[in-house]
Amino acid sequence: MGPTDTADDDGMPLIPTPETFPFPYPQPYSIQLDLMRTVFQAIESRKIAIVESPTGTGKSLTLLTATLTWLEAHSKRLTNHAETSLRARMMQDDPDDPPWVLEHAIKAKMTELRAGEEEREERLRKARERERKIKAGSGNGVGTFGKRLKVTNDRGETVQKKGDIGDDDDEFLPDDAEEKRRDDDVYLSNEVRDLMAKYEAGRPTYSEEEDKEDDIPKIYYTSRTHTQLRQLTSELLKTSFPARDDSDSTVPSGPVSLVPLGSRKQLCINEKVRALAKRGGDERMNEACLDMQKSGKDRCEFLPKKEDERIMLEARDAVLASVKDIEDIVTLGKKTCVCPYYATRKAVKQSQLVTLPYNLLLQKNAREALDIDLTNQIVVIDEAHNLIDTLLSIYSTTVTSAHLSAAAAQLTQYLQRFQSRLKPVHALWIKQTLAVVQGLQRVSETFVKDHGKKAEMIDANTLMRRVGGSSDQVNLVEMVKYLKESKLARKVSGFAEKIAEAAMKEPKSSRSVAAKHASITAFHLVEAFLLSLTDARDDGRVVLSPEPNGAVTMKYILLNPAERFKEVVDSARAVILAGGTMEPISDFTTQLFPNIPKDRITTLSCRHVIPKSNLLTQVICRGPRKAEFEFKFATRGDEAVLGDLFAVIQSTIGLVPDGVVVFLPSYGFLDKVKDVWAKSGLLAKLGEKKQVFYEPQTSGDVETVLRDYSLAISSVQAPTTTGEKRKTGALLFAVVGGKLSEGINFSDSLGRCVIMVGLPFANVGSVELQERMRYVEKLPGAGKDAAKELYENLCMRAVNQSIGRAIRHANDYATILLVDRRYASGRIRNKLPKWIGDDIVIQEDWGGAAKGIAGFFREKRERGLR
CATH class of the missing domain: 3.40.50.300 (P-loop containing nucleotide triphosphate hydrolases)
Known part of the structure; x- marks a missing residue:
C-alpha cells in the first residue's frame, strides 16, 4: 500500500503540510517536522513506524502533536464523507426533489448524526461544572455523586468494617463456572460439547442486551514507567488539543480527552484493600478487590451497585472532562467516594488518548481484562528501545522447588479440609493438578542428582514427559482453563493465608510475615508457570538451573516476541515505535516483524538539535x-x-x-x-x-x-589554607x-x-542466550550472521542507552x-x-x-x- 493509498478509509487521503500541525511553539525544529510528517503518514497509510529522536528534542510533544493532528483531521474527514455520501444517496433515491428539500433533509439527518457527540460534550461540560464545585467545596471527603457507605454498631456508632474478607470456609470452595455443563455432560463427546458451547456463546447476556458504548478512534500511548506517562500528561497540556476545565478562560474546551490507566496499587482508595496489599502483595490486593465486589456487608464502599450505575457514569465523565494524571484521579475519587480504578476503565471507550504502562498493552489477558480493543486504533510505544526485552520478560515465568513444595503442601491440606464438600468435577481437577505439581517436584529432585551444578534447556513437551505418572494423561490446556474458571489459586492461597495467620498467633510461633507472604503466593506462581507451558508452542523453552542452596529454579523463557506482538500489529491501524536511541534498528525488523512486508515499515533517525560544535x-x-x-x-x-x-x-x-x-x-x-x-x-x-x-x-x-x-x-569550594x-x-x-x-x-x-x-557483551555461556541465538538463526530472512548480529546488538543497545x-x-x-x-x-x-x-x-x-x-x-x- 502506497503512502496515500487508503482505500479502506472513508474519504480522501490526508496530506500533511507544516501548517497542518498546531505545534505549541512558534517554530518547530526541522527534525520535529520530519518526525511529525513521518508519524502522520504512517498512521494514514496503516504502517509500522520505527522512529529515533534523541532525548532533548521534544520527542513526546512531537509525537502527541502528530498523532492528535491526524485523529482530529480523520474525524473531520469522516464527518465530511458522511455528508457527501448522504447527499449522493438521497439524490439517487429522489432525483426529482427540489434542491431546498434535499438540503433540508440532509441538514436534519446530519443534526441527528451529530447528536451523540453533542450529548457527550454536554455531559462533559456538566462534569467540569461538578468538578469546580468539588474543588470549591468544604473538602469533607464527600463528593457530589458518590455516597460513602457506613456500618454501625449496636449503639449506632460508625465503625470500620472487618479487614478480613469473610470468615466462612465456604468462600474457599472453587467457583462453579460452567458447573452444570461440566457435571452433567461429562459423558458427551467433544463435538457435542463444542456445539453446545457455540449455542451458549450466542445467547445474549444481560450486559450484551444493554446499549454498548461506541469505541471511538483513539491513541493508545504506552511507556515504561508511571513517571514517564505522568510527564506526557504535562506535555499534552502544552498543546491545543486537550479538554480543559471551563474555569480556564484563556483556552476553550478542546475535543481530546485523556484516560490514564493504572493498576489497583496506583488507583485503589479502599484502605482495607491497600492494607492487604502491604501484607500479601499485589496479588492479594487484586483478590481482595474482587472479593469485595460481591453483595453483602463486606462489599466495597466505593463501588456503586448495578442499580446505581448513574454514579459510575458520572465518575467516568469526571475522568473525561479535563486532563488529569493518576494522582489527580485518585484525589477526585476520594472526594467523590467512587473507585478511580473502575472509573478509568469505564472511560476508555469514550476517550481519544489512553496512556498505560507496557504490561497492560502488551499482555493479551491484561487487554481483555480492561476490555481494550485495538482494532483500527493507533498504538504508540515510547521508550521502545527495550520493547523486545520487555516482551520476553512479560511472557517469562519462574518457579522454584520451594514454590512447588509449598503449592503441593497447600493443595494437599486443601483437599483434606474440603474433600467431602467438593463436587466430583472439582475433586478430579484438584487431584490432577496436585499430581502435576508433585511431578514437577520429582523433576526438580532428580535434576540435581543427574546434572549437579549445570543448567539444562528443554522444551515444554520434554518437561511434561519427565513429570510422567498419571500426569501424562492430563490435558494441560483444559487444566489451566479449569484453574482460571474455578479461581483455584485465589481459593487455595486464601485458605493458606488463614491457616498461616492462625499459626502465627500460636505461642512461640517462628513464622514471619515474609514467610507467610511467600507461602500464599506459591500457588499463584505455579499457576502462572503452568499457563506458560500451555502457551509454549514451538517458541518457548524451560531452563532448569541449580541454586547454591540446593534448590532448583524452573524458568519458562519466550524466544519469539514477534508471535505475541503480532496480535497488536494485526489489530491496530498503525504502530509507532519511538525512542531516543533505537539503534540497532535491524533487531526490530528481524525479531518483531519477520513476516511484515518491508514496504509496510518506515524508519526515521533524527539528528540532534544541538550544533555539531556542542x-x-x-x-x-x-x-x-x-x-x-x-x-x-x-x-x-x-x-x-x-x-x-x-x-x-x-x-x-x-x-x-x-x-x-x-x-x-x-x-x-x-x-x-x-x-x-x-x-x-x-x-x-x-x-x-x-x-x-x-x-x-x-x-x-x-x-x-x-x-x-x-x-x-x-x-x-574555597581554596584551602593547608595546601x-x-x-x-x-x-x-x-x-x-x-x-x-x-x-x-x-x-x-x-x-x-x-x-x-x-563493550558490555552478555555472557555467551548463558544457556538462555545460546538458545535465543540459535532460534534467531532460523527466523525467516535471517542471514548467516544472525546470531552474531543479535549478540552485538544486545551490547550496542546497552551502550547507546548509557x-x-x-x-x-x-x-x-x-x-x-x-x-x-x-x-x-x-x-x-x-x-x-x-x-x-x-x-x-x-x-x-x-x-x-x-x-x-x-x-x-x-x-x-x-x-x-x-
Missing part, C-alpha cells in the same frame, strides 16, 4: 603508556591496562569541568577496578581532583548517591545496564563528559570517550546512535584525544558557556 565523540584506542585498550572478559584484570585506564580518567577529570560519568561493563569489573587502584594508591589520587562516587547495588541508595553527586558539582588541592566537580562510576544507565538525566554540569569503557545520558536538551554540550579500539571498526560504529553520526574522531594515542578535550572546553569558556 558534541565531541572520540574513540580511544591506546592509553598514555601505549597499552592497547580492548577490554575483553579474559583481559579485564590486566593491571597494566588498568593502569593506563586510570591515566586516561585522571587526565580527563583535569580537563573537564563539573561532572564526569564513567560507565563500566559490569559490577564485577567495577569491583576489580576499585580493588586494583585502591591497593596501588591510585584511587586516592582521583579523589584529589574530584569527589568520587560509585553506583550502589541497592535501588534504595540511588537517590542518595545522585543527590550527593549533584551537590558536589554545584557547591563552590590541599581544590576539588572541582565530581566523578561517578556507573555500570552499563545498571540503575544509572537508563532513565537518569546527566544534563548540563552533571555530565560534561561520559566515558564508556569497553551514552545517551549526556546530551539532554538543545543548549547542552558534552564530550563522549569510547575507550576500546573495537569502537573504531565500521561494524560497531554503524550501530551507534545516528545523532552521533559520522563526527566520530578515532584517536590512536591519548595525546591527540587530550588535545581534543582541552580545545573543546576552551572554546566553551571563550563563548562564556557554563
Whole structure:
C-alpha cells in the first residue's frame, strides 16, 4: 500500500503540510517536522513506524502533536464523507426533489448524526461544572455523586468494617463456572460439547442486551514507567488539543480527552484493600478487590451497585472532562467516594488518548481484562528501545522447588479440609493438578542428582514427559482453563493465608510475615508457570538451573516476541515505535516483524538539535603508556591496562569541568577496578581532583548517591589554607545496564563528559542466550550472521542507552570517550546512535584525544558557556 493509498478509509487521503500541525511553539525544529510528517503518514497509510529522536528534542510533544493532528483531521474527514455520501444517496433515491428539500433533509439527518457527540460534550461540560464545585467545596471527603457507605454498631456508632474478607470456609470452595455443563455432560463427546458451547456463546447476556458504548478512534500511548506517562500528561497540556476545565478562560474546551490507566496499587482508595496489599502483595490486593465486589456487608464502599450505575457514569465523565494524571484521579475519587480504578476503565471507550504502562498493552489477558480493543486504533510505544526485552520478560515465568513444595503442601491440606464438600468435577481437577505439581517436584529432585551444578534447556513437551505418572494423561490446556474458571489459586492461597495467620498467633510461633507472604503466593506462581507451558508452542523453552542452596529454579523463557506482538500489529491501524536511541534498528525488523512486508515499515533517525560544535565523540584506542585498550572478559584484570585506564580518567577529570560519568561493563569489573587502584594508591589520587562516587547495588541508595553527586558539582569550594588541592566537580562510576544507565538525566554540569569503557557483551555461556541465538538463526530472512548480529546488538543497545545520558536538551554540550579500539571498526560504529553520526574522531594515542578535550572546553569558556 502506497503512502496515500487508503482505500479502506472513508474519504480522501490526508496530506500533511507544516501548517497542518498546531505545534505549541512558534517554530518547530526541522527534525520535529520530519518526525511529525513521518508519524502522520504512517498512521494514514496503516504502517509500522520505527522512529529515533534523541532525548532533548521534544520527542513526546512531537509525537502527541502528530498523532492528535491526524485523529482530529480523520474525524473531520469522516464527518465530511458522511455528508457527501448522504447527499449522493438521497439524490439517487429522489432525483426529482427540489434542491431546498434535499438540503433540508440532509441538514436534519446530519443534526441527528451529530447528536451523540453533542450529548457527550454536554455531559462533559456538566462534569467540569461538578468538578469546580468539588474543588470549591468544604473538602469533607464527600463528593457530589458518590455516597460513602457506613456500618454501625449496636449503639449506632460508625465503625470500620472487618479487614478480613469473610470468615466462612465456604468462600474457599472453587467457583462453579460452567458447573452444570461440566457435571452433567461429562459423558458427551467433544463435538457435542463444542456445539453446545457455540449455542451458549450466542445467547445474549444481560450486559450484551444493554446499549454498548461506541469505541471511538483513539491513541493508545504506552511507556515504561508511571513517571514517564505522568510527564506526557504535562506535555499534552502544552498543546491545543486537550479538554480543559471551563474555569480556564484563556483556552476553550478542546475535543481530546485523556484516560490514564493504572493498576489497583496506583488507583485503589479502599484502605482495607491497600492494607492487604502491604501484607500479601499485589496479588492479594487484586483478590481482595474482587472479593469485595460481591453483595453483602463486606462489599466495597466505593463501588456503586448495578442499580446505581448513574454514579459510575458520572465518575467516568469526571475522568473525561479535563486532563488529569493518576494522582489527580485518585484525589477526585476520594472526594467523590467512587473507585478511580473502575472509573478509568469505564472511560476508555469514550476517550481519544489512553496512556498505560507496557504490561497492560502488551499482555493479551491484561487487554481483555480492561476490555481494550485495538482494532483500527493507533498504538504508540515510547521508550521502545527495550520493547523486545520487555516482551520476553512479560511472557517469562519462574518457579522454584520451594514454590512447588509449598503449592503441593497447600493443595494437599486443601483437599483434606474440603474433600467431602467438593463436587466430583472439582475433586478430579484438584487431584490432577496436585499430581502435576508433585511431578514437577520429582523433576526438580532428580535434576540435581543427574546434572549437579549445570543448567539444562528443554522444551515444554520434554518437561511434561519427565513429570510422567498419571500426569501424562492430563490435558494441560483444559487444566489451566479449569484453574482460571474455578479461581483455584485465589481459593487455595486464601485458605493458606488463614491457616498461616492462625499459626502465627500460636505461642512461640517462628513464622514471619515474609514467610507467610511467600507461602500464599506459591500457588499463584505455579499457576502462572503452568499457563506458560500451555502457551509454549514451538517458541518457548524451560531452563532448569541449580541454586547454591540446593534448590532448583524452573524458568519458562519466550524466544519469539514477534508471535505475541503480532496480535497488536494485526489489530491496530498503525504502530509507532519511538525512542531516543533505537539503534540497532535491524533487531526490530528481524525479531518483531519477520513476516511484515518491508514496504509496510518506515524508519526515521533524527539528528540532534544541538550544533555539531556542542558534541565531541572520540574513540580511544591506546592509553598514555601505549597499552592497547580492548577490554575483553579474559583481559579485564590486566593491571597494566588498568593502569593506563586510570591515566586516561585522571587526565580527563583535569580537563573537564563539573561532572564526569564513567560507565563500566559490569559490577564485577567495577569491583576489580576499585580493588586494583585502591591497593596501588591510585584511587586516592582521583579523589584529589574530584569527589568520587560509585553506583550502589541497592535501588534504595540511588537517590542518595545522585543527590550527593549533584551537590558536589554545584557547591563552590574555597581554596584551602593547608595546601590541599581544590576539588572541582565530581566523578561517578556507573555500570552499563545498571540503575544509572537508563532513565537518569546527566544534563548540563552533571555530565560534561561520559566515558564508556569497553563493550558490555552478555555472557555467551548463558544457556538462555545460546538458545535465543540459535532460534534467531532460523527466523525467516535471517542471514548467516544472525546470531552474531543479535549478540552485538544486545551490547550496542546497552551502550547507546548509557551514552545517551549526556546530551539532554538543545543548549547542552558534552564530550563522549569510547575507550576500546573495537569502537573504531565500521561494524560497531554503524550501530551507534545516528545523532552521533559520522563526527566520530578515532584517536590512536591519548595525546591527540587530550588535545581534543582541552580545545573543546576552551572554546566553551571563550563563548562564556557554563
